[in-house]
Amino acid sequence: xxxxxxxxxxxxxxxxxxxxxxxxxxxxxxxxxxxxxxxxxxxxxxxxxxxxxxxxxxxxxxxxxxxxxxxxxxxxxxxxxxxxxxxxxxxxxxxxxxxxxxxxxxxxxxxxxxxxxxxxxxxxxxxxxxxxxxxxxxxxxxxxxxxxxxxxxxxxxxxxxxxxxxxxxxxxxxxxxxxxxxxxxxxxxxxxxxxxxxxxxxxxxxxxxxxxxxxxxxxxxxxxxxxxxxxxxxxxxxxxxxxxxxxxxxxxxxxxxxxxxxxxxxxxxxxxxxxxxxxxxxxxxxxxxxxxxxxxxx
Numbered sequence: 001x002x003x004x005x006x007x008x009x010x011x012x013x014x015x016x017x018x019x020x021x022x023x024x025x026x027x028x029x030x031x032x033x034x035x036x037x038x039x040x041x042x043x044x045x046x047x048x049x050x051x052x053x054x055x056x057x058x059x060x061x062x063x064x065x066x067x068x069x070x071x072x073x074x075x076x077x078x079x080x081x082x083x084x085x086x087x088x089x090x091x092x093x094x095x096x097x098x099x100x101x102x103x104x105x106x107x108x109x110x111x112x113x114x115x116x117x118x119x120x121x122x123x124x125x126x127x128x129x130x131x132x133x134x135x136x137x138x139x140x141x142x143x144x145x146x147x148x149x150x151x152x153x154x155x156x157x158x159x160x161x162x163x164x165x166x167x168x169x170x171x172x173x174x175x176x177x178x179x180x181x182x183x184x185x186x187x188x189x190x191x192x193x194x195x196x197x198x199x200x201x202x203x204x205x206x207x208x209x210x211x212x213x214x215x216x217x218x219x220x221x222x223x224x225x226x227x228x229x230x231x232x233x234x235x236x237x238x239x240x241x242x243x244x245x246x247x248x249x250x251x252x253x254x255x256x257x258x259x260x261x262x263x264x265x266x267x268x269x270x271x272x273x274x275x276x277x278x279x280x281x282x283x284x285x286x287x288x289x290x291x292x293x294x295x296x297x298x
């Protein structure tokens with residue numbers, strides 16, 4: 001029996017959530033082409049033949065301009081200290097830059113084995129990939145450099161086999177049927193937010209959060225009431241859309257995914273509420289599921 005913890009770190013849009021979903025063969029983290037999709041550290045539990053690896057999918061590390069942004073960066077870094085292995089994910093098509101250098105300066109001080117995962121190798125040539133590997137190996141002290149494609153499930157088995165060599169424990173941290181630590185309410189709210197990410201302009205999703213107000217299961221039906229919190233009246237209008245069509249589209253798409261997750265027919269009511277500058281209000285962030293366990297004051 002081998003077991004241990006792996007933190008997955010990187011800049012926004014490197015493919016961290018896609019990797020966890022691919023490894024677990026179940027969607028526990030929402031994904032989007034837009035940056036800063038993941039806001040909380042989410043645990044995903046992989047149970048293989050005589051092994052258990054607990055993955056921590058962390059928010060993308062970025063230049064923070066709000067309290068929410070600072071929280072996301074803190075979530076990513078604090079969940080990397082004390083694990084058995086850190087995966088540092090890089091979009092292989094974009095390569096590494098000064099921002100990666102700043103992040104790695106901190107991560108490499110933890111004295112934890114760091115794997116460089118060059119993701120999205122299906123989008124580059126072998127020559128480009130070799131250049132990325134040579135550059136990274138000459139500049140940083142990575143224990144392993146593994147090219148992967150989370151989307152195409154490429155090299156994932158090799159990654160898991162290599163990771164197990166670094167696992168230090170021999171106990172089950174979670175029951176065998178555990179897939180994630182998140183609540184049903186959290187997963188529902190995240191699915192709704194994912195559909196907003198898909199359907200709204202670049203600016204809007206960064207100023208939106210979701211909260212499940214009520215979930216009632218009656219027979220084969222799930223009745224859900226949820227609130228979408230946004231930053232401005234103009235954002236509210238965009239989310240609702242002309243004659244409410246965009247909000248209806250968000251509701252229908254989210255309901256389909258939630259129905260698959262719950263194995264129930266979903267009847268959902270969505271409400272849109274304006275809360276100006278909520279990303280900088282600790283009390284509001286706490287209410288929306290951020291700063292869990294931390295003190296807040298305003």
